[in-house]
Amino acid sequence: MPPLDEPLLPSTPCKPTPRWRMFFISALVLVAFTASYMTFVHSSQRYSNPWTNSIRSSAHIHRDNGISVLVTGAAGFIGSHVSLALKNRGDGVVGVDNFNNYYSPSLKRTRQSLLDFHGVYIVDGDINDYRLLSMLFNTVPFTHVMHLAAQVGVQYAIDNPYVYVHNNIASFITLLERCKVSNPQPAVVWASSGSVYGIQNKNNNPFSEMDRVDLPSTIYASTKRTGEEIARTYNRLHGLSITALRFFTVYGPWGRPDMAYFSFIKNILTGEPITMYRANRAKNHLHLARDFVYIDDIVKGCVASLDTSGKSTGSGGSKNGSAPYRVFNLGNGSPVTVPELVTVLEDNLKMKATKDVMDMCGNGDDSFAYVNISLAEKEIGFKPTTDLQTGLKEFVKWYLWYYGKPFDCDRT
Numbered sequence: 001m002p003p004l005d006e007p008l009l010p011s012t013p014c015k016p017t018p019r020w021r022m023f024f025i026s027a028l029v030l031v032a033f034t035a036s037y038m039t040f041v042h043s044s045q046r047y048s049n050p051w052t053n054s055i056r057s058s059a060h061i062h063r064d065n066g067i068s069v070l071v072t073g074a075a076g077f078i079g080s081h082v083s084l085a086l087k088n089r090g091d092g093v094v095g096v097d098n099f100n101n102y103y104s105p106s107l108k109r110t111r112q113s114l115l116d117f118h119g120v121y122i123v124d125g126d127i128n129d130y131r132l133l134s135m136l137f138n139t140v141p142f143t144h145v146m147h148l149a150a151q152v153g154v155q156y157a158i159d160n161p162y163v164y165v166h167n168n169i170a171s172f173i174t175l176l177e178r179c180k181v182s183n184p185q186p187a188v189v190w191a192s193s194g195s196v197y198g199i200q201n202k203n204n205n206p207f208s209e210m211d212r213v214d215l216p217s218t219i220y221a222s223t224k225r226t227g228e229e230i231a232r233t234y235n236r237l238h239g240l241s242i243t244a245l246r247f248f249t250v251y252g253p254w255g256r257p258d259m260a261y262f263s264f265i266k267n268i269l270t271g272e273p274i275t276m277y278r279a280n281r282a283k284n285h286l287h288l289a290r291d292f293v294y295i296d297d298i299v300k301g302c303v304a305s306l307d308t309s310g311k312s313t314g315s316g317g318s319k320n321g322s323a324p325y326r327v328f329n330l331g332n333g334s335p336v337t338v339p340e341l342v343t344v345l346e347d348n349l350k351m352k353a354t355k356d357v358m359d360m361c362g363n364g365d366d367s368f369a370y371v372n373i374s375l376a377e378k379e380i381g382f383k384p385t386t387d388l389q390t391g392l393k394e395f396v397k398w399y400l401w402y403y404g405k406p407f408d409c410d411r412t
């Protein structure tokens with residue numbers, strides 16, 4: 001027995017011997033190395049050949065003075081049309097889309113196949129992922145970004161506000177953050193919305209870019225307006241050339257199944273009633289009206305915006321001068337009421353709709369949208385040429401070809 005005052009253990013009981021310490025450190029280094037090697041292998045497997053080959057070939061420019069464009073939301077309605085138009089004239093185009101299920105992902109996949117056939121590759125990914133964006137910009141020195149990825153839908157926003165914050169605000173900041181440090185720094189053209197004009201009553205006068213935009217009636221509209229403020233800040237602080245396009249109600253072949261004209265055709269074909277909202281303004285029961293604009297006209301507006309965007313001035317993250325900042329209304333310049341829209345559909349289908357007319361009760365819909373497009377005409381030569389009769393005829397033709405008759409599809 002040791003004496004009571006003698007310690008039971010040696011005086012430095014926890015200190016490892018030098019050998020122990022060596023072993024401990026080596027083990028740590030080994031674990032750290034293995035972890036980073038695994039991460040490297042994983043990311044290079046995911047983002048290298050044939051991934052980079054597909055991206056590089058999709059981004060290849062086939063004309064003199066062509067541009068290379070990253071199109072976000074490329075499997076969407078407007079994104080797929082714009083991507084094809086750019087590719088067809090010889091520009092380099094790479095798409096990115098998260099293929100979410102807000103509406104039929106199978107329609108998005110079909111658009112993807114169509115684009116793939118024409119040499120446009122769409123990356124299956126989320127633009128909230130900064131690392132993915134970096135991989136893309138490190139692979140291709142994009143000259144332009146056409147940002148069309150967004151959570152759309154006026155009514156859906158009432159019950160799902162956070163989705164709009166994630167997909168319209170957070171993702172936009174992530175994208176601009178990556179554009180900010182790119183070298184070359186791309187010019188950004190992006191989809192705002194005519195809904196930013198909100199609930200103001202203009203006595204049937206058209207909205208112009210000078211009008212107030214502080215009365216949004218839905219979270220969707222608020223997030224688009226917020227996007228405009230964010231874009232303005234990045235333009236000022238970091239020299240990004242930015243153009244916001246305030247789209248009005250865009251329609252046409254390969255359109256969005258959640259929109260009214262799309263659900264109306266389905267219901268007319270299947271004999272189900274359609275609901276036509278009207279505004280109960282001072283009990284006057286006004287029909288709602290929209291400035292419907294055909295997709296081919298919108299595509300021309302997008303492409304002209306890219307071509308005239310001017311250069312960003314902050315390549316590599318250091319701004320050396322002011323860069324263009326623009327906002328354009330893109331609509332048709334002629335409002336059409338919802339009953340008029342239904343009549344054109346009925347004429348094309350040679351069928352009658354069963355109509356329910358209902359007063360809107362503060363559901364967030366703006367009652368009237370009519371747009372002044374003179375600024376876009378002056379600055380980018382925007383001049384829509386498709387009237388509603390012609391445009392809806394094309395849409396109906398496409399719809400019957402795509403879905404067949406009788407109607408049979410997974411979601412509208």
Ligand SMILES: O=C(O)[C@H]1O[C@H](OP(=O)(O)OP(=O)(O)OC[C@H]2O[C@@H](n3ccc(=O)[nH]c3=O)[C@H](O)[C@@H]2O)[C@H](O)[C@@H](O)[C@H]1O
Nearest residue numbers: 152153154193194195249259260261275276277288338365
């Ligand atoms: O960025 C935008 O500006 C938005 O444009 C579009 O919104 P809106 O112009 O409201 O189009 P849309 O829903 O087709 O309703 C058309 C009209 O039919 C009325 N409407 C609608 C549905 C119905 O069942 N009955 C009806 O009368 C309805 O009250 C309205 O008066 C996009 O949908 C939206 O996602 C967003 O992109």
